[in-house]
Amino acid sequence: MSSTMNCPECNHEILTRMGTICPNCGYTVGYFNGDIKRKKYAKFFALTVFTPFISFITIIFAQLNKYTMFIGIAIFFYLAIKSCPISFKEIFLTKFEKIFFWLIWVLANSLIFSLIVNILIKTMKG
Numbered sequence: 617m618s619s620t621m622n623c624p625e626c627n628h629e630i631l632t633r634m635g636t637i638c639p640n641c642g643y644t645v646g647y648f649n650g651d652i653k654r655k656k657y658a659k660f661f662a663l664t665v666f667t668p669f670i671s672f673i674t675i676i677f678a679q680l681n682k683y684t685m686f687i688g689i690a691i692f693f694y695l696a697i698k699s700c701p702i703s704f705k706e707i708f709l710t711k712f713e714k715i716f717f718w719l720i721w722v723l724a725n726s727l728i729f730s731l732i733v734n735i736l737i738k739t740m741k742g
């Protein structure tokens with residue numbers, strides 16, 4: 617469980633665990649500069665924030681006509697699958713994080729999905 621790394625400040629061997637203070641120079645291991653898991657976590661965090669935003673913008677522009685809308689929907693599904701917490705489940709440190717990311721994912725994607733449905737209904741009527 618106690619994996620070690622070299623301190624980025626002085627190269628002294630320290631634990632990768634978050635909050636570890638290097639006895640040699642006082643460097644503190646932060647949330648994102650420990651092991652690879654946390655780097656993946658940072659990537660996932662960015663993905664969770666930006667993906668719904670990109671999907672939203674895509675759908676707004678895609679409603680020009682039914683062909684762009686088809687592409688827009690395809691992009692939405694692709695991004696939703698890519699950012700799904702199920703493929704990142706090994707990086708969650710706590711149960712809270714797991715619930716938190718699932719909530720964001722479900723909320724953001726259902727909002728965009730209802731936007732798509734609304735546009736499709738309007739398109740069919742018009």
Ligand SMILES: [Zn+2]
Pocket residue numbers: 623624625626627628638639640641642643
């Ligand atoms: Zn150090």
